[in-house]
Amino acid sequence: MEKIKLNVALSGLNNIDNPGPGIPVIRGLRDSLKIDAKIIGLVYDNLEPGPYMHELVDKTYKVPYPSDGVEPLLERIRYIHEKEHIDVLIPNFDSELFTFMKSEKILKEMGIRTFLPTLQQFEERHKSNLPQYGEKYGVKVPYSEPIGSIMDFKKIEDKFDYPVVVKGKFYDAYIAYDFEQVGIYFNKIAAKWGLPIVIQEFVRGTEVNVVALGDGNGNTVGAVPMRKTYITDKGKGWGGITLEDPVMMDLTHKIILQTKWRGGMELELIRTSANELYMIEINPRLPAWVYLAVAAGQNLPEALVMLAMGKKVKPFTHYEVGKMFIRYSYDMICDLKEFEQLSTKGEL
Structure with a gap:
């Protein structure tokens, strides 16, 4: 061809x-x-x-x-x-x-x-809107509150148990173990990414992720779940392995079907010791580990470009389980x- x-x-x-x-x-x-x-x-x-x-x-x-x-x-x-x-x-x-x-x-x-996602799709999955998102689509999410100042958090501090996660509206997340640390991370993130800052309930468990592509009509073009095997001090995956996980796949299909998601996405999830899945974030584009999906048999960047060109793309139905990525620098x-x-x- x-x-x-x-x-x-x-x-x-x-x-x-x-x-x-x-x-x-x-x-x-x-x-x-x-x-x-x-x-x-x-x-x-x-x-x-x-x-x-x-x-x-x-x-x-x-x-x-x-x-x-x-x-x-x-x-x-x-x-x-x-x-x-x-x-x-x-x-x-x-x-x-x-x-x-x-x-x-x-x-x-x-x-x-x-x-790209629609403006509505982009806005409703914002970290500050995650509780409403979870309620609307029937997805478990940690409790969270957006704040515009450290005094805003002081007013709602009793709603949280430490540690809490302090998140920027675009990037960065830190685990804070007391009010003083919340203040330090608030100022650090706000100076870099602006307001609001999101305070999120800390959910203990294993971090797992899914990279996926939606066609804008509710269909999942492709999806590959993985577990991070090595995480840097910035919280970034430096290694990961593809999983066979029907529950994660069902959740991904459910979200794309209900939202009619258009474009690439990454679901960031926590699996608790009780085997419950909590969605902690939706990134509205393909993630930095997307080449693992390509190597596992789903070339999502190729499919994304074909969709942009108005071509029909046949959904991927398989991927290789146990495929690993290990990042390196040179x-x-x-x-x-x-x-x-x-x-x-x-x-x-």
Whole structure:
């Protein structure tokens, strides 16, 4: 079968100790038997490793931060599109999704396709809305409350037992064992990601995750569950193994069916000693460990691009159980001239 030639632009190329999903998504596309992709990297920082990984990324452009506003970002995308003719754009950071979702119609008029959750889907699964989400869809979730100041927490402190989990609206989560630690983590996260901060009940158990893809009509295109085998001090999985777990799969199918989820997602779950599953978070995009799903037999990045192109995608029905991933780091040698080019011209 002849491959479809596509120009795919994507972000999340910070392949560091807290990696973005961009490089794993690219690896999935490079493995594709259906797509011959030219990869156009979108980066926010000169030191994101992706631009210098020439075997994976064909061309890189710096883009403004989403916090700079919609127009500067769209203006830059227009410039890149004129030069590269982007067919599909895949944003991989939570913090940029809102901007791209709001701009989906404009991007489509430009000829750039995306496959993103709807604004309603994105908003209702926010960490601050998780209790209402759990009640609406019949999913067990830990008790949580959003707060705008440390004094807000003082007023509701008696609703929680220590330890509690202190979470940012986009990223970062810390376990706090007393009020003083809550204050420290509140200030740390708020300075980085803004307000509100979410205080969540700490549920003891084993962390398990599911990467999945919904077609927007309630159908699960693919889903692979895994258990983290090694977790860093930042709470990121540095190793994991695919599981055979019908309960996790049923929960994933239930959520995608009820919400008609559109696009990639990651369910973060806790399995208690009583074998109960609590959903602690829904990430509205493919996670950084998505290449494990590709290696296990479900190329979700490929399927995501095909859906964005309006193609029919046959749902995956199998994956390999017992497939593992182990992350590693190594020193990539780069040329200073390339760094200077990206810094001064904004292109590489």
